[in-house]
Amino acid sequence: MPGMPTVNLSLGARSYTVHVENNSLDSVGYLTGRLRLSGKAAVISDSNVYPLYGDKVIQSLTDAGYSTSLHVFEAGEASKNLSTVEQIVNEMVAEGHDRSSFVVALGGGVVGDMAGFIASIYYRGIPFIQIPTTVMAQVDSSVGGKTAVDIAGGKNLIGAFHQPALVVADPTTLLSLPPRVLREGMAEMVKHAAIRKPHMLHPLHRLADEIDLGFTLNTIERLPSIIAENIAIKARIVEEDERETRGVRAYLNLGHTLGHGIEASVPYGELLHGEVVSLGLRGALWLSRKYCGLSERAEREVLDTLAALELPLTLPEGVEVERALKFTASDKKFSGGSIRFVLLAAPGEPVLSEEVTPEDLAAAMQLLTTPVTR
Numbered sequence: 001m002p003g004m005p006t007v008n009l010s011l012g013a014r015s016y017t018v019h020v021e022n023n024s025l026d027s028v029g030y031l032t033g034r035l036r037l038s039g040k041a042a043v044i045s046d047s048n049v050y051p052l053y054g055d056k057v058i059q060s061l062t063d064a065g066y067s068t069s070l071h072v073f074e075a076g077e078a079s080k081n082l083s084t085v086e087q088i089v090n091e092m093v094a095e096g097h098d099r100s101s102f103v104v105a106l107g108g109g110v111v112g113d114m115a116g117f118i119a120s121i122y123y124r125g126i127p128f129i130q131i132p133t134t135v136m137a138q139v140d141s142s143v144g145g146k147t148a149v150d151i152a153g154g155k156n157l158i159g160a161f162h163q164p165a166l167v168v169a170d171p172t173t174l175l176s177l178p179p180r181v182l183r184e185g186m187a188e189m190v191k192h193a194a195i196r197k198p199h200m201l202h203p204l205h206r207l208a209d210e211i212d213l214g215f216t217l218n219t220i221e222r223l224p225s226i227i228a229e230n231i232a233i234k235a236r237i238v239e240e241d242e243r244e245t246r247g248v249r250a251y252l253n254l255g256h257t258l259g260h261g262i263e264a265s266v267p268y269g270e271l272l273h274g275e276v277v278s279l280g281l282r283g284a285l286w287l288s289r290k291y292c293g294l295s296e297r298a299e300r301e302v303l304d305t306l307a308a309l310e311l312p313l314t315l316p317e318g319v320e321v322e323r324a325l326k327f328t329a330s331d332k333k334f335s336g337g338s339i340r341f342v343l344l345a346a347p348g349e350p351v352l353s354e355e356v357t358p359e360d361l362a363a364a365m366q367l368l369t370t371p372v373t374r
């Protein structure tokens with residue numbers, strides 16, 4: 001809508017706009033119409049999100065003249081796999097979708113990653129729209145065009161780069177999130193602050209308090225600008241290095257190498273993505289002190305913020321160090337046998353290092369079995 005806060009991604013023919021505004025779900029049809037998409041919409045959502053917001057989105061698309069089909073799968077990371085993809089693709093064929101169709105991803109990062117992947121392969125690629133409904137998806141996964149599903153061998157190992165044609169983030173959808181999911185998404189905000197804008201850590205402490213006490217009207221009014229500031233950080237990085245070939249986009253993986261290893265070592269969905277990123281950040285900052293002189297104070301500020309958000313800093317019961325290390329070794333951030341590990345030289349100054357050894361990774365994973373010392 002005119003005046004709606006936006007973040008633009010300038011990617012040539014793949015450029016698009018992220019709209020961030022409270023109650024913007026009602027505008028999905030109007031915003032889609034402006035893209036001149038003329039085909040039928042395949043709305044993909046999960047079993048938690050569809051009952052909450054599905055009708056609103058479908059109504060908005062219908063009002064704008066679109067016909068829709070609906071594809072709902074069981075919520076959770078355990079569904080982000082090829083068998084759900086095949087099931088939805090078959091449903092789309094049965095609904096008569098063709099190359100003029102487009103996909104609408106309504107939900108968190110699981111929906112967005114999988115629906116985006118389906119859009120990237122259906123008829124060799126059709127457009128898609130992201131409507132993210134978690135903190136994780138609004139500040140990170142809906143923007144940047146990484147789509148993927150998991151396999152038994154690791155997280156996100158099958159996927160494609162496929163940029164959305166539009167992102168509509170409505171922060172009021174976050175009000176229905178369980179506190180655990182609200183908190184985990186903020187791990188990516190901590191990461192954004194660490195790599196680009198350290199001053200953003202302080203407001204996260206305030207948000208942490210507000211999660212405990214319940215969001216007020218004031219929190220809700222502040223959310224669009226907090227979310228847009230995070231999206232802008234990611235947008236500028238993606239513009240610089242869309243396909244992660246220039247070493248810049250890799251900075252967004254701070255905390256993710258160890259994190260993905262931990263996440264894949266337990267049944268998918270047992271630990272939330274942001275929770276393992278929190279653990280991975282602790283390990284990465286410890287290695288940053290060893291290899292690039294990160295100060296203890298800078299490390300402490302990040303860990304304190306994660307602790308304030310009640311995100312885990314020690315491995316939860318059931319995570320086995322050796323098993324997590326095995327999955328860390330198969331993470332795709334290992335390039336040609338050596339590890340490209342993201343470290344933090346100083347607040348706002350990430351670096352890519354090839355010095356981190358497998359022994360360092362083992363030591364960092366072991367560190368995560370011990371409490372943070374003051």
Ligand code: NAD
Binds near residue numbers: 075109145
């Ligand atoms: P998710 O999509 O599983 O959502 C978490 C839970 O919240 C689910 O149960 C979901 O049904 C529920 N939910 C979603 N929105 C809700 C709402 N508004 N109200 C109530 N419940 C709601 O998980 P997530 O944390 O959003 O995303 C994690 C996924 O994102 C992981 O698979 C991760 O790999 C991926 N990811 C991708 C990128 C990328 O760049 N593509 C970046 C970060 C994370």
Ligand code: GLY
Binds near residue numbers: 146249253
């Ligand atoms: N979430 C990391 C990236 O999009 O590159």
